Amino acid sequence: MMKSIFKQTFTNAFRQKHLQVLAPILILLYLIVAFNSVVAYKTKMQSFEKAKNSVREAWLNQGPQNPHNSAHYGHYIFQPVNEMHLLDNGIRSFAGSILRLEAHAQNEITFSPAADKTELSRFGDMSFAWMLQVLIPLFIILLCFNSICSDRENQNLKLLSAQGISLSNYIWGKIFSLFTIILCLAVVGLVIQLLVYLVFIKGIGSFDLTRIVIWFLSYVVYFFILTGLSVLTSAWIKKSNTSLVIQLSCWITLMIVMPKITASAGVSIYPMEHKSVFNKALREDREKGIDGHNPEDERAKKFMDSIIAYYKIDTNKVKDVYAVLPVNVDGLVMQADEDYANLVYDKHFKRVHETIIKQNSISKYASFVNPFLAIRNISMGISQSDFSSHLELLFEAEQYRRYLIKNLNDKMAYGGSKTGDWEWKVDAKYWETVKDFSYPSIPLMKNLKSNSIELSAMFFWIILLIISVTLTTNKLTVL
Amino acid sequence: MLKTIYFYEWKQMIRSKGLIIALLVFTGIGIFCLEQGNTIYKYQITSLDSAIIKKNRNYHSLKATFDTLDQSNTKKSSIEEPFFLEWKLQDVVVNKISPLCILSIGQSDIYTPVISGHFYTNIFKNNYTEFKNPEQLFAGNLDLAFFIVYLFPLLLLAITYNVQSSDKEKGITPLLNIQANSLKKVLWYRILVRWLISLIPILITGIISLFLLSSLNGFSIKDFLQWWFIAFLYTIFWLIIVLFIQGLQFNSLINAISLAGLWILWLVAIPGLLNTWFNYQYPAVNTTEITAFRDFTSKAWEKSKEEHSKYLFAIYPELLKDSSKLDTNNIKSYSSLIQIINKEKELQNTIANNSKSQMISEEKCFWINPIGGVMRSFTTISNTSLEQQLQFELSTINYRQNKLKYIFENNLLKPHFTKSDFANLPKYNIAKTEIRFAKYLIPIFFIIVLLTVLTFLNLKSRKNKKE
Numbered sequence: 001m002m003k004s005i006f007k008q009t010f011t012n013a014f015r016q017k018h019l020q021v022l023a024p025i026l027i028l029l030y031l032i033v034a035f036n037s038v039v040a041y042k043t044k045m046q047s048f049e050k051a052k053n054s055v056r057e058a059w060l061n062q063g064p065q066n067p068h069n070s071a072h073y074g075h076y077i078f079q080p081v082n083e084m085h086l087l088d089n090g091i092r093s094f095a096g097s098i099l100r101l102e103a104h105a106q107n108e109i110t111f112s113p114a115a116d117k118t119e120l121s122r123f124g125d126m127s128f129a130w131m132l133q134v135l136i137p138l139f140i141i142l143l144c145f146n147s148i149c150s151d152r153e154n155q156n157l158k159l160l161s162a163q164g165i166s167l168s169n170y171i172w173g174k175i176f177s178l179f180t181i182i183l184c185l186a187v188v189g190l191v192i193q194l195l196v197y198l199v200f201i202k203g204i205g206s207f208d209l210t211r212i213v214i215w216f217l218s219y220v221v222y223f224f225i226l227t228g229l230s231v232l233t234s235a236w237i238k239k240s241n242t243s244l245v246i247q248l249s250c251w252i253t254l255m256i257v258m259p260k261i262t263a264s265a266g267v268s269i270y271p272m273e274h275k276s277v278f279n280k281a282l283r284e285d286r287e288k289g290i291d292g293h294n295p296e297d298e299r300a301k302k303f304m305d306s307i308i309a310y311y312k313i314d315t316n317k318v319k320d321v322y323a324v325l326p327v328n329v330d331g332l333v334m335q336a337d338e339d340y341a342n343l344v345y346d347k348h349f350k351r352v353h354e355t356i357i358k359q360n361s362i363s364k365y366a367s368f369v370n371p372f373l374a375i376r377n378i379s380m381g382i383s384q385s386d387f388s389s390h391l392e393l394l395f396e397a398e399q400y401r402r403y404l405i406k407n408l409n410d411k412m413a414y415g416g417s418k419t420g421d422w423e424w425k426v427d428a429k430y431w432e433t434v435k436d437f438s439y440p441s442i443p444l445m446k447n448l449k450s451n452s453i454e455l456s457a458m459f460f461w462i463i464l465l466i467i468s469v470t471l472t473t474n475k476l477t478v479l
Numbered sequence: 480m481l482k483t484i485y486f487y488e489w490k491q492m493i494r495s496k497g498l499i500i501a502l503l504v505f506t507g508i509g510i511f512c513l514e515q516g517n518t519i520y521k522y523q524i525t526s527l528d529s530a531i532i533k534k535n536r537n538y539h540s541l542k543a544t545f546d547t548l549d550q551s552n553t554k555k556s557s558i559e560e561p562f563f564l565e566w567k568l569q570d571v572v573v574n575k576i577s578p579l580c581i582l583s584i585g586q587s588d589i590y591t592p593v594i595s596g597h598f599y600t601n602i603f604k605n606n607y608t609e610f611k612n613p614e615q616l617f618a619g620n621l622d623l624a625f626f627i628v629y630l631f632p633l634l635l636l637a638i639t640y641n642v643q644s645s646d647k648e649k650g651i652t653p654l655l656n657i658q659a660n661s662l663k664k665v666l667w668y669r670i671l672v673r674w675l676i677s678l679i680p681i682l683i684t685g686i687i688s689l690f691l692l693s694s695l696n697g698f699s700i701k702d703f704l705q706w707w708f709i710a711f712l713y714t715i716f717w718l719i720i721v722l723f724i725q726g727l728q729f730n731s732l733i734n735a736i737s738l739a740g741l742w743i744l745w746l747v748a749i750p751g752l753l754n755t756w757f758n759y760q761y762p763a764v765n766t767t768e769i770t771a772f773r774d775f776t777s778k779a780w781e782k783s784k785e786e787h788s789k790y791l792f793a794i795y796p797e798l799l800k801d802s803s804k805l806d807t808n809n810i811k812s813y814s815s816l817i818q819i820i821n822k823e824k825e826l827q828n829t830i831a832n833n834s835k836s837q838m839i840s841e842e843k844c845f846w847i848n849p850i851g852g853v854m855r856s857f858t859t860i861s862n863t864s865l866e867q868q869l870q871f872e873l874s875t876i877n878y879r880q881n882k883l884k885y886i887f888e889n890n891l892l893k894p895h896f897t898k899s900d901f902a903n904l905p906k907y908n909i910a911k912t913e914i915r916f917a918k919y920l921i922p923i924f925f926i927i928v929l930l931t932v933l934t935f936l937n938l939k940s941r942k943n944k945k946e
Contacts, residue, residue, distance in 0.1 A: 018736070036755045043762050051766035058774055073777055076770050094589070094616035098769055100604070110603065112589065113763035114616065116834050118865045119585040119858045120841055120851050122619050123750030125758055130751070138743070142736075241731040245637060248739050252633055256747075257508075260625070263618035264515050274522075275609045276529045356612045363614070387614050 005173030030189045033126050034196035037086045044081045051078050064425040067408040074102030077397040080439045083207045088129035090385025101401035106345040128193050129379050132219050134255050137226050141247045144230035146240035147174050168473040179227040215382040222375040228465040235472050254370045262366045266359035282348050289340035300333050322419035331413025367457035374454040381451040388450045396440040488672040509684035512626040516581035530571045530593045537569045545898035559896040561886045570596030572907050574871040577862040578695035583624035585863030594875045598883035601823050624857045627710045632717045635677040636738045639721045641731040642669050674718045709856045719930045726937045749848045761837040775822050779815040787814035813887040820880050831869045849923035856916035874909045881905040
């Protein structure tokens with residue numbers, strides 16, 4: 001019986017004129033989005049590779065240089081690009097794209113692409129993920145809004161009921177048939193995207209297929225939930241046009257209004273501290289440490305004395321203590337300053353990042369009310385274009401900064417220079433011994449783990465759908 | 480007749496619990512939007528105020544320090560040294576934040592209203608930029624502009640999509656046909672009344688916004704009225720669309736699909752596609768240019784003193800006379816900084832020109848994206864547009880350049896940097912721009928006129944057919 005309903009609904013759906021008109025439009029949009037993603041990816045990848053190589057080249061070609069000058073010259077880290085960003089670019093336009101690493105300061109990532117854009121950019125742009133998250137649900141509504149109420153309106157339901165059809169089979173038959181159509185449309189979209197990527201991007205073979213499969217599977221679950229809800233709404237509402245208006249209102253509320261409300265609520269509940277407050281707290285804590293650039297600083301003096309004591313130099317006998325020391329104390333003082341500053345930065349930046357995580361947690365928990373928020377976050381997570389991936393980059397970049405500056409300070413301290421000799425320069429070959437930054441690759445499991453709330457929400461929606469279908473079956477009226 | 484229809488619709492509204500709930504919900508969202516705008520405005524004002532207070536405190540304490548100096552000596556005190564003076568001054572430059580930012584936040588949550596005014600820093604490294612949550616920026620803000628642009632049409636569409644068709648479907652139309660002189664007139668009046676009903680949440684939030692904004696510094700009633708005029712024009716735009724679609728006499732389902740389709744087309748599909756196209760056409764700042772700027776800066780400082788002297792004396796030939804007496808460190812610093820700031824300006828101009836080209840292209844597309852024009856008008860009046868931010872950034876660089884010139888010239892050419900020199904330090908001035916937004920509204924105005932004409936023609940042709 002369910003098979004017959006499946007077949008009948010499937011055939012009827014394909015006969016619907018709006019599906020016949022909208023499906024080609026959707027396919028055209030898939031193509032536009034695929035080509036746009038390719039162009040954007042290529043531009044970003046080229047820019048990223050060029051910038052990354054030029055920075056490394058500049059580092060290697062510094063020539064003879066004082067290590068501390070190099071520490072101030074610093075290094076740059078750029079927002080990396082990976083193949084998954086073709087599918088979902090996530091928050092990357094709003095996160096900074098260039099991070100300067102230098103001595104004495106943990107800088108913030110700057111130059112978010114959105115900062116150069118006009119207010120119209122806030123209308124959003126199209127990506128394959130956006131189509132799957134926002135447009136396909138609209139398609140689901142157009143396909144399902146009258147799936148049951150039209151049967152009721154034209155008395156088909158009465159007829160089917162008289163024939164002894166199980167209502168449970170009837171509803172599940174409707175859901176599965178309409179879901180199959182949606183799934184076909186989505187699969188066509190994915191195939192188009194992948195084909196365009198394979199044809200137009202050289203070396204795209206590095207694509208992580210497991211990641212894509214899991215990414216798409218999460219969308220399959222999302223479509224199933226939405227199809228089920230749409231069919232159920234059609235069962236609950238008696239008139240087709242009322243069902244359409246209600247479902248469109250839900251679409252707008254869930255996809256357009258609610259994400260803004262949850263984001264705003266997050267900011268209101270967990271307000272971000274002002275930069276002036278942050279800077280003041282940071283400055284106060286830093287002042288409690290050693291000033292690496294001021295030998296007159298009391299703590300620096302004490303530190304220097306401890307080094308003299310360590311090397312057992314009798315200050316009464318030796319006139320120029322620093323000339324006798326086998327190390328350059330300046331390098332050691334600067335590293336001590338860095339070590340202390342790192343603790344301070346960790347303390348303060350951790351607070352800021354925790355505030356942002358708390359702000360975002362509202363949207364995470366709201367996934368139990370709105371499946372769109374769940375899929376949006378899961379999709380961004382798997383595509384490594386969410387905030388936790390951004391945070392991972394910042395963390396790795398900071399670790400690299402610490403490695404880099406320590407390396408340079410150690411070279412200054414133990415490389416053969418004397419204290420106070422700021423003109424001392426290292427050999428040009430030294431720069432090669434400093435390893436380059438390796439951009440983090442986050443394991444899929446870690447991405448999924450960071451979205452465990454959203455995954456639980458999806459599971460919750462599936463259970464809710466099954467319960468709702470059972471309840472609706474018991475209460476469905478044929479008139 | 481209008482009066483009768485008005486009373487009829489009013490009674491219908493009072494009886495309809497759903498509509499009353501919808502109006503209350505929309506009013507609630509409107510007030511929430513105002514609250515959101517107000518929160519962001521207050522946050523920005525706090526940043527601004529704390530920066531200004533700190534700046535003023537430093538300025539006055541530094542000014543007082545000049546009273547304690549004995550400038551009869553030939554040796555300059557440390558406070559007269561350009562870098563020390565700048566470091567002590569902790570200068571900042573702040574952008575004007577209009578209270579209308581509460582109504583349309585625009586891009587002001589991304590842009591920074593406080594920039595360091597130090598001559599030795601650069602615009603690309605701003606320590607005053609507030610922390611931002613990228614996920615929140617990605618979701619966007621819920622402000623009154625969003626409420627009017629996105630949500631108002633939905634309310635209007637929901638209460639008007641079946642004005643005529645529901646009568647037809649219920650079989651009332653023949654009854655009305657007998658009673659009324661013109662069924663079209665009845666339909667139009669009913670839509671007009673429902674449009675007025677849908678304006679209730681806007682009217683309430685408008686009144687609240689007037690109370691909220693009028694007590695704030697920098698509030699301009701003219702700008703406020705202009706903002707609401709645009710909002711009103713936008714509501715008329717949707718009224719005309721509803722009239723036009725209703726004039727086509729489809730059934731309720733097709734009406735709902737057509738109106739929702741137009742909403743999606745104008746508010747989601749067209750802007751989304753255009754943004755996708757513009758992102759490709761005008762890619763964001765080139766990262767290599769930013770890193771090249773660091774290399775330029777580093778090389779500028781590494782140049783020999785002779786090279787710097789040559790560069791500076793070409794600009795200031797008068798310095799050549801007493802060149803031996805000049806502080807070589809200051810010559811090096813001044814020459815390096817002039818070159819760096821010129822390069823920074825060049826780079827900023829490149830970025831600004833790219834953004835301006837995008838703005839011009841977007842303006843051309845307002846003919847297919849008329850709501851973009853409405854949005855730009857809102858942000859222009861609220862001083863939250865990209866153009867105004869670019870102007871702020873450019874005027875900041877100009878200010879830093881002027882200050883650099885002033886401090887170093889006085890240091891190099893005069894024996895001492897005096898208190899009066901300090902008092903005459905250049906002041907920051909942002910170039911005043913005329914708020915011009917009419918050109919952005921031409922497309923939407925044209926569409927309103929066109930649809931009005933088409934609706935009338937449609938009405939006429941149907942009348943003729945009847946006859």
